[in-house]
Amino acid sequence: MRDLKKWILNDLMNExxxxxxxxxxxxxxxxxKDYRNGYKQRxxxxxxxxxxxxxxxxRETSFHTAVFDNYSRVEKSVESIILESYLSGVSTRSVNKVIKSLGIEVSPSYVSSLSSRLDKTVNEFLERKIDGEYKFIYIDGTYLKIRNNGRYRNKAIYICxxxxxxxxxxxxxxxxxxxxTEIEWELFFDDLKDRGLNGVEMVISDGNKGIREAVKQSFPGSSWxxxxxxxxxxLRKSTGKQQWKFLSLLIKQALDNPDILPLLQxxxxxxxLDKCSTMFDKYYDSLYNYRSFNTNIQGLRRLRVSNTIERLNAEIKRRTKKIGAFPSDDSAMRLAGSIMIDINEEYVTGRKYINMEEINSQ
Structure with missing residues (x-):
């Protein structure tokens, strides 16, 4: 195979x-345009x-070839292996083992430098201008272990x-x-608005207090x-196992239809279960906002849960599990951002998530 590859690549360069x-x-x-002047072994x-x-x-000009870039000693297929392994959640050390099994020696610094080439693509994606209105946004934070000032700590990746x-x-x-925190979520929302985010009517998220308060300040007139x-x-944390088994169906029905809430109370x-009753009273104005939008049953279900962003977080966790800890914020965002780019391509080329024509006809 080496001889065959050598013959093909030499023939290609002569062409x-x-x-x-x-x-x-x-x-x-x-x-x-010029004259040949022998060969140089590479x-x-x-x-x-x-x-x-x-x-x-x-003799007079330089020869340029697509076989390898200037000063490059690694075939494009090897680079693909490295990047695909990295994006699949394989550590740099494990990537080296994969490459060595192919009979190829590359340094850890080369693997790191190759991975860092993703930075430009990730930054362009995360800094791009946001065009058009987005009535609904899903917000969440997922935690990764990142080295900071010589020690490892859990830091949050905010995602919208x-x-x-x-x-x-x-x-x-x-x-x-x-x-x-509320301040950090406000900073995140300000960044989104500076890039063009507008028209937000509802924010869907978990019960994080920082998100709740930041939504009030950053998106006045919208609902959470x-x-x-x-x-x-x-709610389940405030009930026993047997009580939850009895009440869970009724709770689901009450979340579907507020008319059932008095019976549940x-x-x-x-x-x-006074704590459960108090929770319904405390968050009543935030549990049924999805019902104010005119869409089909499937659309209503998707507006009342943050499953879409939870799945994205789960994919980030799955692919970063083998890495364990990241040496810097940049390396963590490099991998997480690359995963988001892949998932975003599936989003925009897949099926519609919500029928906006029904909602816009209100």
Whole structure:
């Protein structure tokens, strides 16, 4: 395979040389741009091992080839292996093991430098201008272990997914912060608005207090929808296993239809579950905002839970699990941002998430 690859690549470079000087070997014509000047040997690391290639030389100009970039010694397929392994959540050390199993030696610094080439793509994606209105946005933070001042600590990646005017999901932005406070969420929202986010009518998230307060300040006139899944998880903490088994169905019905709430409140009172009853009273104005929008049953279900961003977080966690801890914020965002780019492509090319025509017809 090495001999075959060597023959093919040498032949390809000779074809490129003829195109660049506009003349084949020993051909005399008035359109010739330069003359051949022998060859220079160059090594190239391939998936079948190292090959020594004969790179054509010209007398007056430089020869350019697509076989390898200037000063590059690694075949593009090897770079693809490295990047795909990295984006799949494989650590730099493990990537080196994969490459060595192919009979190729690359340094850890090369793997790191290659991975850092993703920075430009990720930054362009996360800093892009946000066009159009996004009536609904999903907000959440997921935690990764990142080294900071010599010690490792959990830091939050804030993520925003929006529903565009056509009903498709889009990853609108992400930032790394130390924790989930009101001030930091406001900074995140300000960044989104500076990039063009507007028209927000409802924010769907878990019950994080920082998010709730920041939504009031950053999106006046909009409403906050408490994700029903997270609300039920918090309710379950205040009930026993047997009581939850009895009440969970009624609670789900009450979240579907507020008319059932008085019946549920009576049941909670009879069983001495005052904490659960208090939670319904406390968050009543945030549990049914989704019902104010005219859409089908599926659309209403998607507006009352933050499942879409929870799945995105789960994918980030899955792919970063093997890495364990990141050496810096940049390295964490490099991988998380690359995952978001992949998922965003699935969002914008897949099915509509919500029928915005029904909502806009209100």
């Amino acid at each position: 490129e040389a003829e195109e660049q000087i506009n003349a084949s070997r020993y051909e005399r014509n008035s359109n010739r 090594s190239l690391l391939t998936t079948d091992g190292k090959v020594i290639l004969d790179k054509p030389q010209f 997914v929006g529903i565009n005017s056509d009903g498709y999901r889009e990853v609108l932005g992400a930032r790394i912060y130390d924790s989930e 929808q408490y994700c029903h899944v997270h609300f039920m998880r918090n 009576d049941k909670l009172f009879d069983r001495g």
